[in-house]
Amino acid sequence: MTMTPTWPAALTVAGSDSGGGAGIQADLRTFAFHLVHGTSALTCVTAQNTVGVMRVDALPPEAVVAQIEAVTSDIAVQAVKTGMLLNQEIIQAVALALKALPDTTPVVVDPVMVSRTGAQLIDDDAIATLTRHLIPQARVLTPNRYEAQLLSGLAITTLADMEAAARQIYQLGPQAVLVKGGGMMDALRSTDVWFDGSEVVILEAEVVETKHTHGTGCTLSAAIAANLALGKDPLTAVKDAKNYVTNALKHALAIGKGQGPVGHFFPLISQ
Ligand SMILES: Nc1ncnc2c1ncn2[C@@H]1O[C@H](COP(=O)(O)OP(=O)(O)O)[C@@H](O)[C@H]1O
Numbered sequence: 001m002t003m004t005p006t007w008p009a010a011l012t013v014a015g016s017d018s019g020g021g022a023g024i025q026a027d028l029r030t031f032a033f034h035l036v037h038g039t040s041a042l043t044c045v046t047a048q049n050t051v052g053v054m055r056v057d058a059l060p061p062e063a064v065v066a067q068i069e070a071v072t073s074d075i076a077v078q079a080v081k082t083g084m085l086l087n088q089e090i091i092q093a094v095a096l097a098l099k100a101l102p103d104t105t106p107v108v109v110d111p112v113m114v115s116r117t118g119a120q121l122i123d124d125d126a127i128a129t130l131t132r133h134l135i136p137q138a139r140v141l142t143p144n145r146y147e148a149q150l151l152s153g154l155a156i157t158t159l160a161d162m163e164a165a166a167r168q169i170y171q172l173g174p175q176a177v178l179v180k181g182g183g184m185m186d187a188l189r190s191t192d193v194w195f196d197g198s199e200v201v202i203l204e205a206e207v208v209e210t211k212h213t214h215g216t217g218c219t220l221s222a223a224i225a226a227n228l229a230l231g232k233d234p235l236t237a238v239k240d241a242k243n244y245v246t247n248a249l250k251h252a253l254a255i256g257k258g259q260g261p262v263g264h265f266f267p268l269i270s271q
């Protein structure tokens with residue numbers, strides 16, 4: 001008799017990266033690596049490669065909500081992550097749709113604003129909407145250095161600055177904040193700071209010397225969501241996700257003329 005396995009499921013609400021390094025494509029590969037069934041609600045389509053973002057087309061907010069409702073009315077989703085949401089209308093619609101999920105469904109919010117190649121991935125006037133409507137719903141919020149500066153209003157150059165920003169951003173209402181260090185200098189490039197209202201945890205890892213870092217933030221937040229879907233507590237989910245990203249960076253792929261993607265399926269890669 002064939003055994004039918006039951007996998008936990010997770011949902012990513014994010015944009016498409018045609019080059020396959022970030023966005024929905026990175027999220028679904030990350031879910032698959034963790035043996036979590038990946039579902040998706042596409043917010044926008046980027047014409048993007050390893051060098052830059054050439055064009056962005058938003059989906060109508062109703063189309064985004066329809067995808068979320070189609071998935072969640074049928075499939076028991078154990079965790080959600082949000083990525084590139086692009087504009088006010090989509091953010092508001094997503095925030096409302098996610099409110100309808102059971103309180104027990106953890107939401108990882110990656111407040112995607114700018115890509116590593118410098119492309120703006122959110123409208124200027126949408127940051128306030130993100131702050132007001134979605135960030136308070138976050139079980140874990142994962143800003144990078146640039147996003148943490150915008151959300152906290154603080155300049156971030158030191159580890160102490162990262163901690164101060166995490167504490168400040170916590171006031172916006174998420175249950176925990178992870179300020180990521182990829183945009184910092186030297187050893188801080190692989191150091192992230194966690195604050196959950198009571199405990200500050202400095203998460204350190206070795207620095208991986210590679211230019212192929214495209215999709216690290218998407219991969220980290222998707223791995224956190226996958227680990228939450230697998231039933232891990234939030235700090236363990238973050239620690240294990242960070243370990244996954246370090247390994248994926250060590251096996252990053254030199255694909256394209258710019259910054260290639262991380263190697264999501266590193267155990268299958270022979271060097
Ligand atoms: N060169 C690196 N070596 C090791 N870890 C890194 C490196 N660059 C980024 N990371 C890690 O990747 C994760 C994503 O962070 P970051 O690159 O800052 O996000 P984003 O892609 O959103 O800008 C974090 O855990 C960060 O510490």
Ligand SMILES: Cc1ncc(COP(=O)(O)OP(=O)(O)O)c(N)n1
Pocket residue numbers: 014015016017022023024046048083084112114115116117121213214215216217218219
């Ligand atoms: C469609 C899409 N979503 C998100 C990003 C940003 O990806 P991220 O992993 O945060 O980092 P970069 O590699 O862009 O720095 C994106 N580029 N595209």
